[in-house]
Amino acid sequence: MKLIRICFLFVFVLFSYSAFSQWQPAxxxxxTEWANKVHPxxxxxxxxxxxMEREEWKNLNGIWEYSIAGRSTNKPSAHDGEIxxxxxxxSSLSGVMRRVEPSQVLWYDRNFTIPQEWDGKNIKLNFGAVDWEAEIWINNVKIGSHTGGYTPFSFDITPFLKDGEQEISIRVWDPTNEGPQPRGKQVREPEGIYYTPVTGIWQTVWLEPVNRKSFKKVNFTSDIDNNTVKLDTETTDFESGDIVEVIILEDDKEINRSKFTAGESLDIILSDPKLWSPxxxxxxxxxxxxxxxxxxxxExxxxxxxRKISKKRDENGIVRMQLNNEDYFHFGPLDQGWWPDGLYTAPTDEALKYDIVKTKEMGYNMxxxxxKVEPARWYTHCDELGILVWQDMPSGDQQKDWQMRKYFEGNELVRSAESEEIFRKEWKEIMDYLMPYPGIVVWVPFNEAWGQFKTEEITEWTSNYDPSRLINSASGGNHFQTGDILDLHQYPDPQLYLYDANRVTVLGEYGGIGLPMDGHLWATDKNWGYVQFESTKEVTDKYIEYAETLKDLIRAGFSGAVYTQTTDVEGEVNGLMTYDRKKDKMNIKRISKINREVINILKE
Incomplete structure (x- = not known):
């Protein structure tokens, strides 16, 4: 018996080693250092x-088979390899590192089994995000499709399951910059501020068992002025008499237990609530x-x-952002969320969290x-660590007239009916997806006139759909007198060249101080920043010089500022860290000190 166990262990180890040895970063x-921690x-x-965490689930991440085919052709009979x-x-970590053209589609295939203890349950197939158009087959039956590269989606696959092993196939098409869809910085020919395209599955795929009646959504909305929190839920197949029960814990101690009818909402009163802040x-x-x-x-x-985010005119007539009814200056980096080895996908959860930890270490609060839109765990890390988030809509379509230094006097972009429908659908889905995360305090539908259309209408819709957050309707222009925020972009040094006496005025982008560091570059040539220096001391000195200027501009009217940027990204070398996250570009102790001074200006 002992010999049999030893033989079995040897075969298992050999099989595991063989599976691992076939996958390598391409x-x-x-x-990054986390690439070495990735195991298939x-x-x-x-x-x-x-x-909305359930105890039982099954992760489908790992080795799949893939093939690339023409968009108008049938599924290939043979695979091109493993991904x-x-x-x-x-990306390198896919093990493939191949481009997929807009004239092509990407096919994924794998088999999986349903745990025996899930018998009698409905099985949900969940996708974190797939860029951009996904069609799904289970056991050779097409069960559904989804468009949108940044939001989660699910299917109940129970009716399509069979005994034993199951087969899943996914067909993905992504036009990148040949289509009008939200795509952020992805382009087919990356250079400058535009980066490598991302196609296909880029967030976790997983299964979970649920009953016929189950939660579709759980969302809490706080009201600190009345010491209440409102709970809204959505459920499948609920009937009269079904009840939602919520237990609230404070430091693992139960402080409230309430019940209400499914399909309704409930305002729960909290006695002397603890407020959230960075x-x-x-x-x-x-x-x-x-x-x-x-x-x-x-369950x-x-x-x-x-927590409460709001705005209020101060004693000097300046409209300030407030956190929990107190003036609060927002200061943080422009964070693009790209990785040299995983592109849109961080190698590990530790890596995903790392940039936020470093942002806090550098003294920022936002x-x-x-x-770009991140996986759900990124937002939870922000909530837990204490970081305010301004959330952009990923840009798409075209940039028409761009006016930065005055209120807009031109003609807005006219999108096609298809493009407009795509924007509205995906913006709503992004807001629905991110609504539960309290760290998000500002929505940004447009950036630098890229894809900007019907600004006043989109701003009004966004504000009505989520009145609990501020709306920065047009970051960097084109500026309309709508929404809550006037957002200026100015490189490299801070300047207050336009001011709004009725709204919050912020410096939505500035800085971009470049420092290429040998051994940590994506490309050995064509690296750029808005200004470039040759040493950590030089870039730190320049950063502090800009921060001292920013202090005076805060007193004059700025209520928030965004420094470009968290890390280098491909050909951009203006990060606070290198692209591989192995080197800090600046003296962290010095910039942390000055950053806290900037944030505390409004408290003087």
Whole structure:
């Protein structure tokens, strides 16, 4: 018996080693230290949806088979090779590092099994994000499709399952910059401020068992002025008599237990609530149950924060942003969320969290997430660590007239009916997806006139859809007298060249101080920043010089500022860190000190 066990162990180890040895990062491009921690048997193993977490689930990340074919052709009969999901095919960590043209489609295939203990349950197939158009087959039956590269989507695959092993196939098409869809900085010919395209699955794929009646959405909205938090839920197939029960925990101690009818909402009163802020990021943990016929049919863990974002005119007549009814200066980096080895996808959850940890270490209290939407865990890390988030809509379509230094006097871009429909659908889905995360305090629908259309209408819709956050309708121009914020861009040095006495005025981008560091470059040539220096001391000195200027401009009217940027990205070398995150560009102690001084100006 002992010999049999030894033989079995040997075969298992041999098989595991063989599977691992067949996958390797592709290419010779820059890598982060976390690339060495990626293993095909344990890719991003953390539960991917922290605001609605269930105990039972199965991760489908790992080795899949892929093929590339013409868009108008049938599925190939043979595969081109293996790909490591969820890293996009253009990335090194996919193990492939191939481009997919707009005239082509990318096919994914793999088999999976349903755990026996899930018998009798409905099986949900969940995708974190797939860029851009995905069609899904289960056991050779097409079960559905989804468009949109930044939002999660799910299917109940129960009716299509068979005994034994299951087959899944996914067909993905992405036109990149040949289409009008939101795509951020992706282009087919990357250079300058535009980067490598991302195609296909780039966030976790997973299965979870649910009952026929289950939660579709759980969302908390706080009201600190009345010491209440409102809970909204959506459920599948709920009936009269079904009940939602919520348990609220403070430091693991139950402080409230409430029940209400499914399909309704509930305002819960909290006695002397603890407020959330970057200095004290307290989160209330919750357990939410769905009860039908006196039985618990679904149970999820979630959380919320008691915080308020608003604006108010101060004693000098300047409209200031407020956090929890106090003037609060927002200061942080422009964060593009790109990785040299995974492109859109961080190698590990530790890596995903790292940029936020460093942002806090540098003394900032905010991040502007620039024309990209992150996996859900990124936002939870911000909530837990204490970071305010300005969330951009990923840009798409065309840039028409761009006027920066005056209120807009030109003709707005006229999108096609298809382009406009895509924007509205995806913006709503992004807001729905991110609504539960309390760290998000500002929505940014347009950046630098890129794809900007019907600004006043889109701003009004956004504000009405989520009145709990501020709307920065046009970052960097074209400026309309709408929304809550006037957002100026100015490189490299801060300048206050336009002011709005009725809205918050912010410096939405500045800086871009460049420092190429040998051994940490994506490309050995064509590296640029808005200004470039040759040493850490020089860039730190220039950063502090700009920060001293910013202090005076805050007193004159700025209520927030965004420094470009968190890391180098491909050919851009204006990061606070190198692209591989292995080197800080500046003296962290010095910039942390000056950053805190900038933030505290309004407290003087």
């Amino acid at each position: 290419g010779e491009k820059l890598k 048997d344990n890719v991003l193993p953390e539960y991917p949806r922290p605001v 490591l999901v969820p890293f996009p095919i253009e 200095d004290s990021p307290f989160l209330y943990r919750t357990i939410v149950k769905l009860i039908s016929d006196k039985e618990i049919v679904d 999820v863990k979630s959380y919320f924060a008691m 991040i502007r997430k620039h024309v």
